[in-house]
Amino acid sequence: MPGLRGPSDYKQEPSRHPALVINAKEPFNAEPHRSDLVSSYVTPVEFFYKRNHGPIPIVDDIDKYSVSIAGLIGHPKDLYMKDIRKLPKYTVTATLQCAGNRRTAMSKTRTVKGVGWDIAAIGNAVWSGAKLADVLELVGIHKCSHVTPSGGKHVEFVSIDKCKEENGGPYKASIPLSQATNPEADVLLAYEMNGETLNRDHGYPLRVIVPGIIGARSVKWLDSISIIAEECQGFFMQKDYKMFPPSVNWDNINWSTRRPQMDFPVQSAICSLEDVNMVKPGKIKIKGYAVSGGGRGIERVDISIDGGKTWAEASKTQNPGIPYISDAETSDKWAWVLFEAEADIPQSTEIVAKAVDIAGNVQPENVEVIWNLRGILNTSWHRVHVRIAHSKL
Incomplete structure (x- = not known):
């Protein structure tokens, strides 16, 4: 994409707060100490957990950066940051939580696969940007729609982020169209966090915020949006982040028997x-x-x-x-x-x-x-x- 690129190595990573607990260096995954986490209602950006699957993308030219919207719609469209900023700006206070939060404690019962998070793979921030429902209206999708005339029922977000789980392809995830087009769901294309421009670790220049569900669906470094008939077929929707019973192991797992995890329990x-x-x-x-x-x-x-x-x-x-x-x-x-x-x-x-x-x-x-x-x-x-x-x- 013009203006935004996903590097192939870790030579240009951003600086991070030295007090973070590093769970993996490449890709960088870290959380704050638990006492720092609850020092304030709104989590400072430097203490907000960092969850990455590859090298942090780099913006070369913000004026050339755009998000393409295509798929099962009548007229595809490229949106630049100036177009998104012209839409009404909304601010939503929302907690994001990695689905693997408290994984370390679970692994003490029986070994599990994944980043070894303590209890701080979670943070509460004030996100600002355009509502996705307003963005989708620009391509003719009415608010509170469940399906487009061409049969689109899901909205897929594709990152510029490259990850090994996708064989070097981009990170991606989707949510139902009914959620994306519902203004009350407060789904944002966010460009600010805690009143400041997003930093690189948290999705600069533009990311999705889907409140109320696992953090894996709030895609960072947004490259494109696709209106699709079925849910996203990417690795992190189909071969990961699904809830299986204790009886399932790596020898008898059948990923197709479970839906992608969305909601987070109490x-x-x-x-x-x-x-x-x-x-x-x-x-x-x-x-x-x-x-x-x-x-x-x-x-x-x-x-x-x-x-x-x-x-x-x-x-x-x-x-x-x-x-x-x-x-x-x-x-x-x-x-x-x-x-x-x-x-x-x-x-x-x-x-x-x-x-x-x-x-x-x-x-x-x-x-x-x-x-x-x-x-x-x-x-x-x-x-x-x-x-x-x-x-x-």
Whole structure:
């Protein structure tokens, strides 16, 4: 594509914050320390997890950069950044979460394949750009359409990013046309993150933001948009990011028996404590995040300081100064909540967090029942261990 290219090596990677925990160097995959993650409601760009499949694309000439829209439509069109910026600008606060978040804990049950993420392959940002529903109207697709006159039912996003899983081809993914054309779904072609121009790690110059579903569908470094009859046939839609039962292994897997994962289940994690902690007897603060897919708010976060025998409710916040109500218009429905509780810890114990969303969905008690060979969607109760350090006389 003129103006944007995907390099074949890692010689021109952007700089990154030195405090990130690097899970893979090439391609670069990293997350913040868990305590840094919940230091603010909006995740700073430098602490937003980095999930990549190849070298970071490079913009040579932003004025030549365009996105082609083609497929099962009447009139294909090339859109330049100036065209996209002429459309109404919307701002959406949305949490993105890698489907492999908390994979490391799942692998302790049985080995899984994938990047070894702790609990911070997640971040909450303020995204700004044009609504995809407005963009698609430019090529004659009406809002809230389920199918085009030519039979298009899905919208495929193709990146300039080249990845080995696609045999050197581009990363791609799709969402249903009904979601893409629904203004209430808040799907964006975003060019800003936290009020600033996207940086290279996060999709400069243009990326898709699909709130409420796994991050793998929010394609970065957008090259083209295709209106297609069936869902995208790319690797990451058909041979990855699918949820299998614990009985399936690499010898008996049949990818065609499962749909591509889209929605994310209810999730929470404790970020103020490590997996094992030495503390003095007394009160400690328990902080973390909770989020659910599909725009479902968080009804409550339960905390246990005795391994799950008894529970107390944590407080929840989003924007400072605005009370969080799970289904209120004043709340950010696509975003996480931060929770906090204080507890007196007189002896060594296991602290547990679990969240419940407005549909009554709750996290499963243990990881064994949701184990899967790709290690995705580990939404089991999050547990940390506290050991009391008694001072010597």
